[in-house]
Amino acid sequence: MVAVAEKVQRRLTMQTVEIAPGTTAIRSLDWDRDRFDIEFGLQNGTTYNSFLIQGEQTALVDTSHEKFRQLYLDTLAGLIDPTQLNYLIVSHTEPDHSGLVKDILALAPQITVVGSKVAIQFLKDWLHQPFQSRIVKNGDRLDLGNEHVLEFVIAPNLHWPDTIFTFDAKTQTLYTCDAFGMHYCDDHTFDEDLDLIEEDYKYYYDCLMGPNARSVLSALKRMKELPEIEIIATGHGPLLHHNVPELVGRYRQWSQEQAKAETTVAVFYLSDYGFSDRLSQSIAHGITKSGVAVEMMDLRSADPQEVKELVSIASGLVIGTPPTTGDAATTTQTAIGTILAATNAKQSFGVFESGAEDSESAYQLVNKFRDLGLNPAFPPILVKEAPHEETYHLCEEAGTDLGQWLTRDRTIKQIKALDSDLEKALGRLSSGLYILTTKKGNISSAMFASWVAQASFKPLGISVAVSKDRAIESLLHVGDRFVLNVLEEGNYQGLMKHFLKRFPPGSDRFAGVKTYPATNGSPILGDALAYMECEVKSRMDCGDHWTIYATVSVGRVSKPDALTAVHHRKIGNHY
Structure with a gap:
């Protein structure tokens, strides 16, 4: 049975779902959050997932963000008398999952806090109060009775140094906190629609797990020693059940690619x-x-x-x-x-x-x-x-x-090494010259672009290829807006030279360049032949580039008789 609280003005709601025998997910739904943790943009809000496992003894796996304090504590009290809690398993001590540990200790002073050695030390330094604790190592077990035997997997750096996974043998559920999660908020508890969530799943991996690829591989190796996993109970987003082998396999593939760098x-x-x-x-x-x-x-x-x-x-x-x-x-x-x-x-x-x-x-x-x-x-x-x-x-x-x-x-060596007939033929694809500009909040950026094409009539749409290592790439996700500035034949050298140079991190890309704001807030270049205001609708992974598809809403040509500047290459293995 699913119980969803009425939405409040800040769009913070609670959801409780029985996901397996004796096992309840307590999901804190943060519908409108558009920034998270290290300030990666969110398109679909996020959730903070906590779990209650009830055998002869009862364990609570993680808590929630402090912004959900009263909602969460009221929801928990509706499921169990807190004084009946025996264990609090802390998957890791990052505040979005352990923000209410102190509140739980106040309601259940008898509880034993379970975590890695590093996690227990972090909590002692943070809480400044005595509490009962149990340090677990890889392979340690905790028997709650009624066949709920919990086995612990040490998984450091996913993405904090104190992370552990917890496997319940009875329900074949693996509690993984940040790993295998995503920032995606809706009423669906599980991953029924893979197409709907896979972009957020990959983006989450790239932001949080990719920098720890070798640690991911170590955790995956330890997971192989467990019995078959039916459910991965993540700390954020929908739980994995319908696509467990597929989504675990993607983590393995992506991490192996990173590790081979x-x-x-x-x-x-x-x-x-x-x-x-x-x-x-x-x-x-x-x-x-x-x-x-x-x-x-x-x-x-x-x-x-x-x-x-x-x-x-x-x-x-x-x-x-x-x-x-x-x-x-x-x-x-x-x-x-x-x-x-x-x-x-x-x-x-x-x-x-x-x-x-x-x-x-x-x-x-x-x-x-x-x-x-x-x-x-x-x-x-x-x-x-x-x-x-x-x-x-x-x-x-x-x-x-x-x-x-x-x-x-x-990179230079690879460019020089590839000089085949294929690369020469590819280089004969001509393209126009453009400057893509964008502004998001107080951040503005720009890039010189040539791989641009009209992509649709209804709606009017264009495609732009953006290298994955461009600084502007993080400002071109679904829903973001930009301006495509078209350069003029015979009058583009100044703008091209300016926007092709390397800019120090955080520097103003538009210093010394004449601009005025578009209706979507992005800069329009005063010397451009034409401009179009665009909104990103989708992104496709194309190896070392993202292909951005965007719809066009506003546009203007400053010189109707002028022509677009065209770029010709001799070889197709670099710009």
């Missing part, structure tokens, strides 16, 4: 300090867009030998400056020392400062790397207050710049 960047951060985890995830996402693998490591829980090994295989290093005082200072400063000792002069590096007043100056750390002969890939990113959307976009751009810098030689 020739170049790796090590990203070091602190999961519970300032904004370090969020900034690091944005940088890591930018790196992976360039086809470079990422290995993320929490400085607080990092083993010195693992730090050495990771630094030894990395072509690039990104470090969030740690605190110089407090409980974590000694551990994190030791880890920084280990990183510095293991570097070599061929590596590139980047440094960000996550906002606390007592953090070591980013410039001091930059100077230490410079003294060792390493090359900075981007200027230090200094964040002294709560990050804004522009901050996360800056971090993503910095990561992409680092990835492109590390792969530049390989």
